[in-house]
Amino acid sequence: MSALAHMGGGGAPATAMPPKEPSGRSWLPYLLLLPGVLWLLVFFIYPLAQLFAVSLYSDYPDYPGYYYQDVNWHNYVRALTDFLPHFGRSMLYAGLATFFAFVLAYPLAYAMAFKAGKWRGIMMILVIAPFFTSFILRTIAWRQILADEGPVAWVLEHLHLLSFMPNGRITETWVAVVAGLTYNFLPFMVLPIYASLERADPRVIEAGGDLYANGFTTFRTVTLPMSMPGVIAGTLLTFIPAAGDYVNAELLGSDTGTKMVGNVIESQFFKVLGGYPIAAALSFSLMALILAMVFLYVRRYGTEELL
Amino acid sequence: MSTQTVGTAYRPSLGKRVQGWLAGRFAMIVAVLVLLYLFLPVFYTFIFSFNDYRKSNIEWRGFTLKHWANPCGAAGACDSLVTSLEIGLLSTLVATMLGTLVAFALVRHRFRGRGASNILVFVPMATPEIVLGASLLTIFVNGFTQLNGWFGTDLKLGFWTITIAHIMFCISFVVVSVKARLQSLDPRLEEAAQDLYAGPAETFWKITFPLVLPGIVGAALLAFSLSFDDFIITSFVSGNETTFPKFVYVSYLRGIPAQANVIGFSMFVIALALVIIGQIVGNARKK
Amino acid sequence: MARNGRSVSGFREAKGDLRLENVTKAFADFTAVDDLSLVVPRGSFFALLGPSGCGKTTTLRMVAGLDQPTAGRILVGETDLTGSRPYERPVNTVFQSYALFPHLTIRDNVAFGPKRRGEANAASLAEDALALVQMTHLGGRKPAQLSGGQQQRVAVARALVNRPEVLLLDEPLGALDLKLRRQMQVELKRIQTEVGLTFIHVTHDQEEAMTMADTVAVMNRGRIEQMGPPVQMYDLPKTAFVANFVGQSNLGQGHITGRDADFLIADVQGSTVRIPARRSSVESGAVTFGVRPEKVSVKRTRPEGTGNDVRGTVLDVSFIGVATQYLVRLPSGTVWSAYEQNLDLEPMDLRPGDEVWLTWNPGHAFGVGPDPDAVQAAEAAKVGAGE
Structure with missing residues (x-):
């Protein structure tokens, strides 16, 4: 699990370009690649192509639930008009969750890298350990913790803050959904940032001053740029699953106003008769949107390491 | 304040001192709070594993040990756990092998299609799980319908489709972890081995592999935890098969049995214990 | 074994x-x-x-x-x-x-x-x-x-x-x-x-x-x-690069004008110098003249008769215990260095700006093929070290 920490790696790899193949062994890399790449081609690329084909199917108006092969772009028009609010929520909630996860994760990663000393290993384990209590169980626990009669609502009530929450409650609001997304993907933000900070030379940061102690400027001009590969990996690893998630909205959100794209895809697939092509079109739109954002983002902040 | 006499130690006000103390420990204080936040639902799960509830395990009704005494008491709870462990181990084994081979090819060789292979490995990580699940469901349903029609077989969604899906999304994470380890390996170590009369095979097994092994073990742990905790993809391709996360999600509608809390918390403790033992053993072997 | x-x-x-x-x-x-x-x-x-x-x-x-x-x-x-x-x-x-x-x-x-x-x-x-x-x-x-x-x-x-x-x-x-x-x-x-x-x-x-x-x-x-x-590499470098890389050398570009018994006569940036013929890689035409710094002595007045001397201005004096290193700028602009062992009871007490004569035993001189790059590099090393 600690391997996740490598993903924020960045930095210059020790090895130069791999050497040219000795003559007569040029088949070796292909042999090594073959099983893994074949698996990805058959169970990733081919299913995506199939999904794309299904997203263009048309249904028989008189026989709901039956389709024929077609090139029906209308599915995309419907997906993007009928469910535009869901797309908006997915992006907004995932964006907010990524931001909050960053705010929470950075001090933790920083403390692990520079302040924890011998506690470093223990803290690392503690970040990872909650994974093993099923994420569904933990999300349901949050539902109880944030419930109207739960402890958080009770505290806010007595601080006269509850009225600031949407509808005067936490559970079944967007606040709960964003809180759940933030919570669930927080470790994916912490570990890559920790990895990149750990590789940075602490003396450089000490020379610049201490986090928050000697001002925000040091942080912004010295520490943050050095940990940028980790921050990029962390934001991607948080944003992508958050944008496609439906469990948090299902368990923590309301029945109508907080549903995300994931919820629509899930219900179109399993609950709506004849929803198959629309669900496929929605899936494809979501993937295209996220891939476009990822590539723009990676290009903007240039990290070859990820690719 | 500005005219401190020489020789008198500058003594800041209490407020300033408190502020200074806080500033020096700010990151550590926030870190501890964030860790508590991470553990809050785990504590909750733990406490409610002792709840003597009637219908649903939501309100506290009193303390009991009966769920811990009989963790398999809830129908299907332990079966789903066994299924999850089996799928986790199997997909970890396959994904780690395939991903490690790919990582070696990508780091150690220059060949046509290297860039494309890198992208092929990256894109599944940038694809939301729900899209992976939906697309796999499409090929499984279509493929099984056709195959069953042709051969009269009875292929359906279940254990194997979940395993195939888990292997697929674990491969990329394995590749990334092993790649990082391989890239930080000093190429001179392998040259030194060759210089000391080790042929290519001996160089690999005596030097390269032992040095990359920690990266492979880490990748395997990551793959296992991703597979064990996966719900979204599993829910698409599982058919009637039930993994532990799916068991919890499905029983949520009628009320989760406290046995789920017992199992969930036990897995947490077991994982924690294994990782800590692993670290202690690792440290001892370094000495 | x-x-x-x-x-x-x-x-x-x-x-x-x-x-x-x-x-x-x-x-x-x-x-x-x-x-x-x-x-x-x-x-x-x-x-x-x-x-x-x-x-x-x-x-x-x-x-x-x-x-x-x-x-x-x-x-x-x-x-x-x-x-x-x-x-x-x-x-x-x-x-x-x-x-x-x-x-x-x-x-x-x-x-x-x-x-x-x-x-x-x-x-x-x-x-x-x-x-x-x-x-x-x-x-x-x-x-x-x-x-x-x-x-x-x-x-x-x-x-x-x-x-x-x-x-x-x-x-x-x-x-x-x-x-x-x-x-x-x-x-x-x-x-x-x-x-x-x-x-x-x-x-x-x-x-x-x-x-x-x-x-x-x-x-x-x-x-x-x-x-x-x-020993041979140091005593008799065959190229300007070696003269430079193995120890330090004072180098000057010039050309050979004639021969006097076992010596070649060369004109190096306006001074006439002698190089033992067996110590030169070239016999005629362009030559890079060289002499090791510790073979060069510094005098306040022109020495009698030797003929192997150049005049210059002291640029820098550094005392390094066993010896004193002088950097001297010649009229041509090149900088030479000289090591004097601190044997004299009364040190010369030279200061930057003083006029001096540099002299050496012609038997220590050597000639190598022309290499302007190496001459420049030699100088850069000396000036870099002196400043």
Whole structure:
């Protein structure tokens, strides 16, 4: 699990370009690649192509639930008009969750890298350990913790803050959904940032001053740029699953106003008769949107390491 | 304040001192709070594993040990756990092998299609799980319908489709972890081995592999935890098969049995214990 | 430490001198080693000296088999090693950063080679090698628990234990501090004398090369500029580059105007100087005149009769204990340096700006082929050091 920490790696790899193949062994890399790449081609690329084909199917108006092969772009028009609010929520909630996860994760990663000393290993384990209590169980626990009669609502009530929450409650609001997304993907933000900070030379940061102690400027001009590969990996690893998630909205959100794209895809697939092509079109739109954002983002902040 | 006499130690006000103390420990204080936040639902799960509830395990009704005494008491709870462990181990084994081979090819060789292979490995990580699940469901349903029609077989969604899906999304994470380890390996170590009369095979097994092994073990742990905790993809391709996360999600509608809390918390403790033992053993072997 | 069984297939048993014949290593955009030929006699300590990028490490790697030459042959005795793999050669390397295997103990690191070759008594060979470098007591440790100097000894033991015909040392002392480096130089020399193997030592440190090697070859741009015993290299450089790289030199561009018995007469930037004919690489035309700084004396007045003198202005005086270094700017603009041993009871007390005469015994002068780059580099080194 600690391997996740490598993903924020960045930095210059020790090895130069791999050497040219000795003559007569040029088949070796292909042999090594073959099983893994074949698996990805058959169970990733081919299913995506199939999904794309299904997203263009048309249904028989008189026989709901039956389709024929077609090139029906209308599915995309419907997906993007009928469910535009869901797309908006997915992006907004995932964006907010990524931001909050960053705010929470950075001090933790920083403390692990520079302040924890011998506690470093223990803290690392503690970040990872909650994974093993099923994420569904933990999300349901949050539902109880944030419930109207739960402890958080009770505290806010007595601080006269509850009225600031949407509808005067936490559970079944967007606040709960964003809180759940933030919570669930927080470790994916912490570990890559920790990895990149750990590789940075602490003396450089000490020379610049201490986090928050000697001002925000040091942080912004010295520490943050050095940990940028980790921050990029962390934001991607948080944003992508958050944008496609439906469990948090299902368990923590309301029945109508907080549903995300994931919820629509899930219900179109399993609950709506004849929803198959629309669900496929929605899936494809979501993937295209996220891939476009990822590539723009990676290009903007240039990290070859990820690719 | 500005005219401190020489020789008198500058003594800041209490407020300033408190502020200074806080500033020096700010990151550590926030870190501890964030860790508590991470553990809050785990504590909750733990406490409610002792709840003597009637219908649903939501309100506290009193303390009991009966769920811990009989963790398999809830129908299907332990079966789903066994299924999850089996799928986790199997997909970890396959994904780690395939991903490690790919990582070696990508780091150690220059060949046509290297860039494309890198992208092929990256894109599944940038694809939301729900899209992976939906697309796999499409090929499984279509493929099984056709195959069953042709051969009269009875292929359906279940254990194997979940395993195939888990292997697929674990491969990329394995590749990334092993790649990082391989890239930080000093190429001179392998040259030194060759210089000391080790042929290519001996160089690999005596030097390269032992040095990359920690990266492979880490990748395997990551793959296992991703597979064990996966719900979204599993829910698409599982058919009637039930993994532990799916068991919890499905029983949520009628009320989760406290046995789920017992199992969930036990897995947490077991994982924690294994990782800590692993670290202690690792440290001892370094000495 | 006789060799017992060996099981490595393809291994080439070879004894004798190391010979490189017209070896060239060309990469896509440059030639690292250019038509290099050399013979290293069996049992000698040979140093390859040169600046970084001169091709010395590439040469070493080709001898080790880690790189293959584009053209030419590499032989030990009469056995042609060209094209064979590193593990097929009776050659071992002490790597620059030691490259000790971090997951193996010191003992296992040293026993690695003998084990690969199927030596029955690999363990006792390793113990002997560790004893040779005085590291027996640390055999159970891992490399990370050793200091730089200790790691270096282990790296030497790990290579030596195989009793190779040729031991290659790639800047093996580069990572050590000055004091430890001196100590290890003596140690390495002792070991080489003790085991009597051919050592090839690659370094950019001319002092290190001079103190340790029987023969030094100075490499530049993929070629050997000059090769010979250290004393000879210093006393009579054959090129301006060598004059510059091995110790310091005062150089001046000029041309030969005539001959007077055993001396060539040259005009160097307006001064007439004499060069012993046998100490000049060129007999006529353009020449780079040179004389070592410690052979030059500084006088307040023009000395009588010698004819080998130039006038200049003191630029800088630095007292360095055993000697005083003077930097003097000549009328032509070039800067020369001179070392005066602090023997006089009354020091000259020169200050920057004083007019002086520089003089030397013409027998110490040397002439090499014209090389304006080297002359400039010599000057930059002096001015850089003086300021």
